Amino acid sequence: MDQVKDTSVQDLTTQNTLALKSCAHDYHEFTDRDALSTYLYTLSSELPLLVLGGGSNLILPEVVTTPVIKLGFDQLEFAEEGDAVIVRAGAAIEWDKLVAEAVARGYAGIENLSLIPGSVGAAPVQNIGAYGVELVDVLLSIEAYDRKEKQYVTLTPDQCDFAYRDSIFKQKVGRYIITEVVLELSTQLDLKLHYGELKALLNDPAKAGARNNELSLQAVRDHVIKVRRAKLPDPDTIPNVGSFFKNPIVPESVYKSLKEQYPKLVAYPQENKEFKLAAGWLIDQAGWKGRVMGNAAVHDRQALVLVNKGKATQQDILALASAIQDDIQRIYGIALEIEPVSPL
Ligand SMILES: Cc1cc2nc3c(=O)[nH]c(=O)nc-3n(C[C@H](O)[C@H](O)[C@H](O)COP(=O)(O)OP(=O)(O)OC[C@H]3O[C@@H](n4cnc5c(N)ncnc54)[C@H](O)[C@@H]3O)c2cc1C
CATH class of the missing domain: 3.90.78.10 (UDP-N-acetylenolpyruvoylglucosamine reductase, C-terminal domain)
Structure with a gap:
């Protein structure tokens, strides 16, 4: 099925982690690139539009007056090329599921970004980051529909203006609909433990939860999850969007x-x-x-x-x-x- 859902009213209250009561009057779901581009082609590129991922970085109004689109692209491929691993991940995949899968396969690069809520498609929008690693550090390219050029484009990181919690996608809201993210991970254990609470793993791996004193990708992921759970309220019990302000x-x-x-x-x-x-x-x-x-x-x-x-x-x-x-x-x-x- 191309365009899965096309409804006039959609309740978004359970689709945003602040649990704000909200609804969309013009809501569309897509699992097919052609159906998405056909729909977007007819819209003026000036018309504001909301792409809804996991809703973990949104402050929604009671009624979203613009069209809302939700993507269902969930393809996931890993290809080893020497020490490198090329990952192609669809926008709809949950970010932390991708991290878990990469860690389970022994691929390094995103373990510090464990437990960040939201979708793969939103990860480039604010260049997600935590514990000394940002998405841009492992990003190869982005597949997106460019509403201005009215076609699919491939963007390299240097075209995306990445900075701390910022990118072209945040500056030009609604221009690009990200459908797939391509990352380069590594088969080599290259751990980044210089930041804050992760230093504990270097100083005392056993105390930080590493089994047999062994620093593995899984030990890093487990430690990040433990620290995050202790520090940040779980949106399922206390509705929130994580850090509300950027560090100036x-x-x-x-x-x-x-x-x-x-x-x-x-x-x-x-x-x-x-x-x-x-x-x-x-x-x-x-x-x-x-x-x-x-x-x-x-x-x-x-x-x-x-x-x-x-x-x-x-x-x-x-x-x-x-x-x-x-x-x-x-x-x-x-x-x-x-x-x-x-x-x-
Ligand atoms: C408890 C908690 C902890 C968090 N910790 C961190 C953290 O450590 N580091 C960090 O960087 N962030 C953190 N965040 C913020 C949030 O998880 C990220 O910003 C995440 O990438 C948002 O993903 P989402 O799918 O929920 O996006 P949404 O909230 O649905 O959307 C966010 C923005 O991205 C746009 N967007 C979404 N998908 C697409 C797409 N496919 N194409 C184009 N635009 C799109 C939306 O239109 C919107 O402008 C945290 C949030 C919570 C609730």
């Missing part, structure tokens, strides 16, 4: 002056003498952890996470976010940028 990157001069005023400031040196400030630390120090505003709240253990108390709307979440942004600007002179996307 500031010049050295700004970092130094803040560090003088706040000696405990948490920051990480970047290239070009810039510093990435821990947004969660700024928000926590400003007294926001656990604060409730109407139906939205700041999580009581993780200040970077905003949660739906049950009946929150897009406006409730954005009002809380805006109050936090104002406070952080007033106290530290720092502009916090919201990470998840708010569709029309």
